[in-house]
Amino acid sequence: MDRRDILAERPVEKGRGFMPGVSVNPSRVLFTAGLTGRDPDGSLVSGGMASQARRTFERLQAILAQAGANFGDAVKQLVYVTDLEAYNASGRPERAKFFGGARPASTGLVVRRLADPAMLIETELVVDLGGSRQGAPLLEKYNAEKHPGDFHQGVIVNGGRLLYLAGQVANNPDGSVAGVGDWRRQAEKVYENIGHLLRAAGATPASVVKETTWALSIDSWRQHGPPVRRAFYSGDFPASTLVEIPGLARREFLVEIDVIAAVA
Amino acid sequence: MTFSTIATPEAKPVMNYKMGTRMEGGRLLYVSGQVAWDASGAIVGKGDVRAQARQTFENLRQVLRAAGGDLKDLMKITTYITKIEDVPAVAEARAEVFQGELPASTLIVVKSLFHPDFLIEVEGVAAV
Numbered sequence: 001m002d003r004r005d006i007l008a009e010r011p012v013e014k015g016r017g018f019m020p021g022v023s024v025n026p027s028r029v030l031f032t033a034g035l036t037g038r039d040p041d042g043s044l045v046s047g048g049m050a051s052q053a054r055r056t057f058e059r060l061q062a063i064l065a066q067a068g069a070n071f072g073d074a075v076k077q078l079v080y081v082t083d084l085e086a087y088n089a090s091g092r093p094e095r096a097k098f099f100g101g102a103r104p105a106s107t108g109l110v111v112r113r114l115a116d117p118a119m120l121i122e123t124e125l126v127v128d129l130g131g132s133r134q135g136a137p138l139l140e141k142y143n144a145e146k147h148p149g150d151f152h153q154g155v156i157v158n159g160g161r162l163l164y165l166a167g168q169v170a171n172n173p174d175g176s177v178a179g180v181g182d183w184r185r186q187a188e189k190v191y192e193n194i195g196h197l198l199r200a201a202g203a204t205p206a207s208v209v210k211e212t213t214w215a216l217s218i219d220s221w222r223q224h225g226p227p228v229r230r231a232f233y234s235g236d237f238p239a240s241t242l243v244e245i246p247g248l249a250r251r252e253f254l255v256e257i258d259v260i261a262a263v264a
Numbered sequence: 265m266t267f268s269t270i271a272t273p274e275a276k277p278v279m280n281y282k283m284g285t286r287m288e289g290g291r292l293l294y295v296s297g298q299v300a301w302d303a304s305g306a307i308v309g310k311g312d313v314r315a316q317a318r319q320t321f322e323n324l325r326q327v328l329r330a331a332g333g334d335l336k337d338l339m340k341i342t343t344y345i346t347k348i349e350d351v352p353a354v355a356e357a358r359a360e361v362f363q364g365e366l367p368a369s370t371l372i373v374v375k376s377l378f379h380p381d382f383l384i385e386v387e388g389v390a391a392v
Contacts, residue, residue: 004291004331006327006330006331007330008326008330009330010303010326011303011305012302012303012304012305019296020298020327021294021295021296021328021330022294023292023294023331023392024291024292025291025292026287026291026292075294104294105294105296106296107297107344107385107387108297108378109297109377109378110374110375110376111375126294161286161287161288162292163285163286163287164284164286164339164340164389165270165284165368166281166340166368166369166370167369167370167372171276171278173273173274173275173276192274193275194275196275197270197272197275201270201284201286214370214372245372245373245374246375247347247372247373248372249278249279249351256370256372258342263286
């Protein structure tokens with residue numbers, strides 16, 4: 001393996017469940033969707049944080065296994081919780097059972113709401129698959145289980161060049177905000193901006209690997225965003241995460257979308 | 265250069281950051297969300313977002329250096345803060361740290377970070 005764990009050798013960084021940094025040779029990289037404690041029928045498991053965390057990591061394990069990887073290959077984790085005390089008390093111990101001594105780079109956030117109001121935890125991973133490119137050219141999108149959502153649970157980048165876009169908001173080229181108070185217009189403008197940038201980089205909507213949607217209201221986003229999003233991707237969806245947060249950089253912004261793509 | 269910058273007149277940034285970066289070589293480095301603690305784990309600048317932002321970016325720099333790089337190698341940063349009122353102070357601290365244009369950037373106001381005293385957390389992706 002070509003992974004390097006980056007420890008800045010300061011006391012604060014010792015003995016934690018994560019590494020300050022992890023670097024890899026990006027020949028084959030897997031991006032997972034944000035996974036949650038849902039059962040195969042789509043309902044949330046009962047039993048609170050411990051059960052939801054266990055189910056979340058079981059599902060991630062299945063996605064990793066399908067790519068021939070395990071938690072030790074994770075480069076980065078992003079853990080979203082809605083209740084930090086519950087996570088510290090009963091989510092962390094469940095996570096530890098799956099990760100063991102593996103230490104990815106990590107970010108943890110307390111957000112206002114996840115896809116379902118009763119959801120307590122969501123986790124996404126970036127995973128180093130190592131080796132040289134193989135399988136489908138450039139992008140391999142897959143699901144480890146059936147689900148009705150407009151996303152893939154895992155997307156593998158096979159030897160492409162990664163493209164990171166700034167979080168896109170509904171701003172016009174002159175700096176003004178498009179669609180103040182208008183979810184539909186902001187959704188359209190955000191995807192217009194993403195489309196312009198992808199084109200400038202030699203990519204298309206099908207090149208998108210991972211998408212994170214940060215919305216001030218998941219309910220409002222669901223009313224107005226999905227038709228715009230479906231038209232943009234034409235059925236060729238990335239791995240994705242949807243999170244409700246209390247604010248963005250300007251009060252006029254209702255939604256911000258982060259995109260990672262890959263080009264040959 | 266290990267990455268190139270993506271720009272188009274049709275989609276411009278709202279502040280002084282790159283709209284996109286494309287990795288062209290080097291190693292892919294993911295840096296954990298950095299917060300304002302010192303080497304011993306004590307919080308720097310409790311209640312002071314500007315002081316926390318400076319310490320956070322310094323910590324980010326330390327990790328990049330340990331990986332053989334520096335702030336200039338960042339393709340993308342995501343800044344998480346807990347109050348929208350803190351945007352101007354954070355923008356000023358960032359401008360002190362980054363000479364010229366910032367990496368591709370996302371700024372999100374979250375409910376809280378993983379300790380109630382943390383006012384800012386910044387994670388990054390770099391090509392080193």
